[in-house]
Amino acid sequence: MSTSVPETGATAAQSAERRAVRTRWLLVSPAVVIIGCVGILPLSIILLYSLLEPAEYAGVVWTFSPEAWMGLVLERDIFDDTLGLSSAHLTIYTRSILQALFTTVLTLIFGFPTAYFIATRPAKERNIWLFLVTIPFWTNLLIRTFAIMLIVRDEGLVNHALINIGLIEKPLAILYTDVAVAIGLVYAYLPFMVLPLYASMEKLDFRLVEAGYDLYANRRRVLRRVIVPLVKPGVIAGCILVFIPSIGAYVTPRLLGGGKNMMLGNLIANQFGTSRNWPLGSAMALALMGLVMIALVIYVRNVTAAGQKSHG
């Protein structure tokens, strides 16, 4: 008699818990399905393809081969079949990394003051500035890139202006060079730097900046010793948000770089197009993803470490 009460209590609790678990699964199931269909499944296919042999006219042959992964940096000599470093690929990787680094640094240099400017406006004005920053997103990247082509081409705005003021006599060849690609990338990804920087600067307690000035730190030192350490998470987030898409950029190098100044994105696309090497393309895509993952892990580590420092 006396034991029956806690027993029914326990079973009631158990069934309630089972129901809660079922509800939880029901709620996450749409997410699981979507992630499975558009994330894990295609990735598995890509992984599988990267381990097969290319078919002659696109597609894959179902025999295992590590060739594609070796092909990331190596190439077989056409004549004697010996392996050597693929200078073509390495050039493209190097260019991609340099372009991405350059873009990151330049967007940081332009983005930091911009974000600071916006964050120090009165609250009412800030939304207007943020709105202006996001206006480019309203137009397709392709169209914006064409617009840049028009501006930097030989008869374009820039050359026209430079010739008119007499700085140069012949138009500068900007279009279809690395410079044009760099301009395009910086332009395209600047908002991705400004927005996370702004987000962390908006949270910055400007009384700390005043405290810095009060304690004899001049502008440069306040920036270095107070502002930068406090907005570091935003700086890292902005750098990652710019670096990752710009290293794999496709449209910008394709249009502004012409055919000559390929970057990783174009190289991968080529494997599925003219080069007809799906396994190599798959391996490259996965390698790029791996790189991105490493960058993200470093970011998360950094931010949580910073968070622990300031909180607990």
Added chain:
Amino acid sequence: MSPDGKASQSGSAAVEAQRVTKIFGGGDDQVVALDDVSVQIGENEFFTLLGPSGCGKTTLLRLIAGFEHPTDGRILLGGEDISPLPPFQRPVNTVFQNYALFPHMTVGGNIGFGLEMLNKSKQEVDDAVTEMLRLVRMEELRNRRTSQLSGGQQQRVALARALAPKPRVLLLDEPLSALDLKLRKEMQIELKRLQNETGITFVFVTHDQEEALTMSDRIAVMKEGAILQIGAPRDIYDHPSDRFVAHFIGETNFLEAELLERKNGAAKVKFPSGAVLPASLPDAPISPGKVSVVVRPEHSRIATTKKDAVLSGTLENVVYFGTDTHFHFRLNDGAQFIVRMQNARDSGDDFTPGQELGIAVEADAVQVLRD
């Protein structure tokens, strides 16, 4: 300008505001935060700016620190105009209301920051930090993160950080308002001690009149961007020159009276009852006739003889406070009057509400207000 004791006599004040006006914004929504404010603060003085919220206390501090620039007027430091100097070139440090400690630095890092920015050697910085930590009694917490400190500890670090570079003037903007009562009392004593030990001029902002009275050498009472009265706590308390000052500081009784023609210096007022008492005058010129006067509750008592009674009224309420008792009167002309008397051992409840009683006022307790 009011007579303000020692500062005006000594040649150069530590800090001086000369006819400073500060206007924020423009057009329709402009705010006059300070309106033609002049004040001299002496070397080694504990000077308090006291006033209700929005009266411009913080604005005056920020002008001295250099975070804002006066719309009109000048700020002098040791006799020199510091208007062109940015905050980081002024030998003035601030203890911010919310402390504003750097969250990404340790306690030691915070305290040493100012000296580091003054390009002192590492050894010097370390020694100064050690000294400051001893001064605020926090030696063990040198390597703590500031986020791991209690409110009182943060307060001490903020003080140590601002004192470490040995500024000529320390500005404190309501530094104690975030602390609970007990801690606040402790820190009041601590602050006084620090000021004595360092010999630095303190400009202290508060809206707590009790805090101002207990800590300050002199007090400036502010209202709506103007300084109403400057003086030692006793002066301000015993001789408020203005209705607002009298009201803002301590409890007081307002009465109507008539200022008589002066005969050989001493001013006298005549009450409606016919009683004539000597009175102190405010520093502003005032002409004979109807005036408002104040009498502090503790400067009055219930009259024992008919001759003593200056005022008379009905006792309405008796409130016992342990050390003393408040007697609330309704005077015959309808005004309220509070008498505060210390409780002697043997004083019983001789007085009961409803009684008609006379009220005596101590000599020199009547202060005439300027209007």
